[in-house]
Amino acid sequence: MAKAKIAVNGYGTIGKRVADAVRAQDDMEVVGISKRTPNYEAAVAHQLGYDIYTPAENVEAFEKAGMPAAGSVEEMIEKADLVVDCTPGGIGEKNKPLYEKAGVKAIWQGGESHPIAGFSFNAASNYEGALDRDLVRVVSCNTTGLCRAITPIDRELGVKKVRAILARRATDPNDIKKGPINAIVLHPVKLPSHHGPDVKSVIPHINITSAALLVPTTLMHLHTVNMEVNTDCTAEDIKKIFSSQSRIRFIGQGITSTAEIMEVARDIKRPRNDMWENCIWPESITVNEKELYFFQAVHQESIVVPENVDAIRAMMGLESDGTKSIEKTNKALGV
Amino acid sequence: MAKAKIAVNGYGTIGKRVADAVRAQDDMEVVGISKRTPNYEAAVAHQLGYDIYTPAENVEAFEKAGMPAAGSVEEMIEKADLVVDCTPGGIGEKNKPLYEKAGVKAIWQGGESHPIAGFSFNAASNYEGALDRDLVRVVSCNTTGLCRAITPIDRELGVKKVRAILARRATDPNDIKKGPINAIVLHPVKLPSHHGPDVKSVIPHINITSAALLVPTTLMHLHTVNMEVNTDCTAEDIKKIFSSQSRIRFIGQGITSTAEIMEVARDIKRPRNDMWENCIWPESITVNEKELYFFQAVHQESIVVPENVDAIRAMMGLESDGTKSIEKTNKALGV
Numbered sequence: 001m002a003k004a005k006i007a008v009n010g011y012g013t014i015g016k017r018v019a020d021a022v023r024a025q026d027d028m029e030v031v032g033i034s035k036r037t038p039n040y041e042a043a044v045a046h047q048l049g050y051d052i053y054t055p056a057e058n059v060e061a062f063e064k065a066g067m068p069a070a071g072s073v074e075e076m077i078e079k080a081d082l083v084v085d086c087t088p089g090g091i092g093e094k095n096k097p098l099y100e101k102a103g104v105k106a107i108w109q110g111g112e113s114h115p116i117a118g119f120s121f122n123a124a125s126n127y128e129g130a131l132d133r134d135l136v137r138v139v140s141c142n143t144t145g146l147c148r149a150i151t152p153i154d155r156e157l158g159v160k161k162v163r164a165i166l167a168r169r170a171t172d173p174n175d176i177k178k179g180p181i182n183a184i185v186l187h188p189v190k191l192p193s194h195h196g197p198d199v200k201s202v203i204p205h206i207n208i209t210s211a212a213l214l215v216p217t218t219l220m221h222l223h224t225v226n227m228e229v230n231t232d233c234t235a236e237d238i239k240k241i242f243s244s245q246s247r248i249r250f251i252g253q254g255i256t257s258t259a260e261i262m263e264v265a266r267d268i269k270r271p272r273n274d275m276w277e278n279c280i281w282p283e284s285i286t287v288n289e290k291e292l293y294f295f296q297a298v299h300q301e302s303i304v305v306p307e308n309v310d311a312i313r314a315m316m317g318l319e320s321d322g323t324k325s326i327e328k329t330n331k332a333l334g335v
Numbered sequence: 336m337a338k339a340k341i342a343v344n345g346y347g348t349i350g351k352r353v354a355d356a357v358r359a360q361d362d363m364e365v366v367g368i369s370k371r372t373p374n375y376e377a378a379v380a381h382q383l384g385y386d387i388y389t390p391a392e393n394v395e396a397f398e399k400a401g402m403p404a405a406g407s408v409e410e411m412i413e414k415a416d417l418v419v420d421c422t423p424g425g426i427g428e429k430n431k432p433l434y435e436k437a438g439v440k441a442i443w444q445g446g447e448s449h450p451i452a453g454f455s456f457n458a459a460s461n462y463e464g465a466l467d468r469d470l471v472r473v474v475s476c477n478t479t480g481l482c483r484a485i486t487p488i489d490r491e492l493g494v495k496k497v498r499a500i501l502a503r504r505a506t507d508p509n510d511i512k513k514g515p516i517n518a519i520v521l522h523p524v525k526l527p528s529h530h531g532p533d534v535k536s537v538i539p540h541i542n543i544t545s546a547a548l549l550v551p552t553t554l555m556h557l558h559t560v561n562m563e564v565n566t567d568c569t570a571e572d573i574k575k576i577f578s579s580q581s582r583i584r585f586i587g588q589g590i591t592s593t594a595e596i597m598e599v600a601r602d603i604k605r606p607r608n609d610m611w612e613n614c615i616w617p618e619s620i621t622v623n624e625k626e627l628y629f630f631q632a633v634h635q636e637s638i639v640v641p642e643n644v645d646a647i648r649a650m651m652g653l654e655s656d657g658t659k660s661i662e663k664t665n666k667a668l669g670v
Contacts, residue, residue: 165500165559167519167548183594184502184550184557184632191621191628211559211628213502215519215550222519224500224546259518286526293526293546297519 004028004316007053007080007104009073009095011035011045013172014109015086017305019050020271022084024332025309027318032076038065051076077102082316084308085109092116105133105315107308110140110198120201122147123310123329124245127322130314138307142166142212142221143198145278145298148248149225150199150206152241153292158230160290162208166195167222169258169300170214185214220258220275221298228291235285238292242280246330247306249277251297258297265299274302276335306333339363339651342388342415342439344408344430346370346380348507349444350421352640354385355606357419359667360644362653367411373400386411412437417651419643420444427451440468440650442643445475445533455536457482458645458664459580462657465649473642477501477547477556478533480633483583483613484560485534485541487576488627493565495625497543501530502557504593504635505549520549555593555610556633563626570620573627577615581665582641584612586632593632600634609637611670641668 004027008019011033019033032051035042038061045052046067053076054062054069062069070076077083077098082105085092089111096116099106106117114120117135121127125147130136139147146164153159168187171178187193196210242248251261265273279297286293309329310322319325329335339362343354346368354368367386370377373396380387381402388411389397389404397404405411412418412433417440420427424446431451434441441452449455452470456462460482465471474482481499488494503522506513522528531545577583586596600608614632621628644664645657654660664670 163498163561165546167502167550169519180552180592180594182552182554183592184504184552184555185592186557186616186619186630187591189591189616189618189630191619191630209623209628211500211630213557213559215502215552217515217517217519217551219517220519222521222548224548226498256522256524257515257518257520259515281521281524283524284521284526288544293544295521295524295526295546 001027004312004318005031005079005081006312007031007076007083008033009083009085010087011041012086012088013301014304016041016045017272017274017302018084018086018308021305021309021333022312025329026332028312028316031079032070034073034076038062038067042067074098077104080104082107082312084312106135107311107315108137109304110138110143112137114201121307121311122151122202123307123322123326124148124247125151125202127310127314127325130311131320132317133315136311136315138304138311139198139202141298141300141303142168142195142223143202144303144307145221145223145296146195146199147202148245148278149242149280149296150227151203152245153227153229153238154203154206156241157233159206160228160230162206163226164195164208164210165224166193166210166212167215168212169217169219169221171218172301173218179216180214181216183216187212187214217258219262221300222258223296223298224293225296226291226293230290232290233287235287238285238287238294239282246326246335247277249279251279251281252283261297272302274305275299276302276306276333278303306330306335336362339647339653340366340414340416341647342366342411342418343368344418344420345422346376347421347423348636349639351376351380352607352609352637353419353421353643356640356644356668357647360664361667363647363651366414367405369408369411373397373402377402409433412439415439417442417647419647441470442646442650443472444639445473445478447472449536456642456646457486457537458642458657458661459483459582460486460537462645462649462660465646466655467652468650471646471650473639473646474533474537476633476635476638477503477530477558478537479638479642480556480558480613480631481530481534482537483580484577484615484631485562486538487580488562488564488573489538489541491576492568494541495563495565497541498561499530499543499545500559501528501545501547502550503547504552504554504556506553507636508553515549515551517551522547522549552593554597556635557593558631558633559628560631561626561628565625567625568622570622573620573622573629574617581661581670582612584614585617586614587616587618596632607637609640610634611637611641611668613638641665641670
């Protein structure tokens with residue numbers, strides 16, 4: 001079978017990781033990536049052998065910078081079966097007519113809102129719903145982390161209510177413009193934050209509230225999750241459920257922070273120190289009268305990357321079984 | 336009536352503020368403060384006209400540094416009716432025999448555990464219980480903030496359950512040794528954090544769980560509070576209850592962070608930009624089916640200061656009515 005031809009439109013934090021992850025699979029290939037400016041990230045893309053596409057008016061600038069573009073973004077889209085849109089939140093929506101005109105399938109990221117695709121995706125929660133779809137939105141890192149944790153508990157025990165408090169990294173490690181550097185910012189003041197409703201875009205029957213703070217760190221988000229469940233259970237039961245999930249990783253052995261998780265990711269030689277799994281501290285799991293608590297850390301730069309691969313596989317009809325797609329993606333990436 | 340004679344043992348973050356607050360009252364006076372080393376804080380104490388006492392072996396060092404000590408710590412204690420122990424957590428316990436030997440009343444801070452005094456104090460919650468007591472513990476900044484918010488809601492509506500998530504400032508602004516500078520630290524991993532149980536040391540009947548994170552900031556703690564109450568109510572009801580509390584301050588007008596609250600404290604010329612009140616965002620108050628949420632910020636350096644003054648007043652029998660003591664303290668400080 002011919003490999004599915006994938007274009008990655010936007011080569012920032014998510015795009016560059018999605019490109020590498022697609023390249024690592026045996027049933028799909030990258031036909032091109034797009035970049036607006038010939039900067040240091042474009043130089044690495046060039047070095048990695050990706051065909052770089054750019055808006056027509058920027059072709060000359062790439063030529064001058066010694067990394068000739070393969071063509072315009074429109075030309076890239078023409079070559080693809082499916083475009084993964086990894087442009088900044090809000091820009092993706094403006095690209096929709098381009099994809100429609102070219103008749104290609106499209107994936108957007110969580111920065112766009114649910115109606116752009118009419119289907120919000122998490123591999124553990126609703127893989128099958130994405131089968132053969134033309135348009136899909138892969139939800140944000142925080143929503144992905146919540147869906148991965150809620151779905152297995154809901155299937156085993158039934159979830160009555162979720163209360164999630166998110167301490168969000170203020171910005172990504174390479175961002176030299178944003179803060180705060182010494183403040184805790186309510187994000188937003190008015191409750192709930194968008195994360196609870198966004199989980200419902202994937203799993204509509206879940207009763208969930210959420211609140212979010214921005215804190216001065218770049219490494220990972222940290223969720224304090226409270227769930228009321230319908231069935232009596234123990235902390236051991238919860239650990240067993242979580243340990244059955246290949247994209248949930250248990251954190252312990254003296255680790256008490258996001259910084260130490262990132263050190264593990266570096267030590268195990270993960271590309272770009274990516275941590276694709278939800279990082280849950282089993283020691284934090286406590287259960288009292290059908291109410292459980294736990295902490296989980298979410299690597300904002302990489303957690304959605306395997307989800308994008310699975311979404312491609314479902315939409316292209318390459319695999320009808322979500323569990324098998326997750327396994328295949330994980331194996332190729334090295335999860 | 337003669338003023339109550341107060342010694343402040345330990346002149347760090349809390350001690351220096353308590354000394355100034357006691358000095359501002361008309362029914363108590365500072366007979367001395369203690370400091371171990373003749374550093375920059377001692378120099379300011381000297382300049383402010385406080386009698387400085389120090390361990391006997393350090394008297395010479397103060398002499399040499401040009402800020403002669405008035406005597407030993409034991410001599411200071413002899414002069415006092417009541418000692419406010421503001422030494423670092425854990426040291427206060429070692430001082431207990433000194434106070435017992437001298438037959439003085441004593442107040443400890445929240446760094447010590449409940450049994451040291453057998454009574455944990457918050458002015459809004461249990462002022463009357465401290466009347467004429469010899470030993471009292473004023474609870475920590477976080478516990479003070481929680482007690483101030485929980486007590487009025489409990490009195491008006493009945494509190495069924497509290498779930499508090501604390502994003503704690505990593506350290507104080509003058510601390511150049513501690514971090515983290517780029518991490519979120521679970522504090523601790525195992526739930527609950529000590530804050531929930533500590534609230535119960537003041538208000539034993541409250542059902543409360545808590546979790547805490549350390550985040551890289553120095554300014555204030557930020558609490559995300561969830562309460563289930565026994566009585567139907569609206570957000571307006573909650574606002575009305577909070578607004579009846581003189582040590583709860585509403586935050587709005589575009590403020591979304593701890594840094595902006597500190598800017599207000601500087602602009603209104605608060606000493607050391609102290610914010611003695613709980614800072615609650617009324618816009619964050621949401622109520623749904625007898626369950627409410629709100630955000631509050633807590634200035635860790637100063638919130639317990641008026642509580643120490645009230646504890647002194649109760650223990651010395653200077654005022655039997657908690658509401659009147661709170662009013663008197665507030666007026667003298669400028670709350």
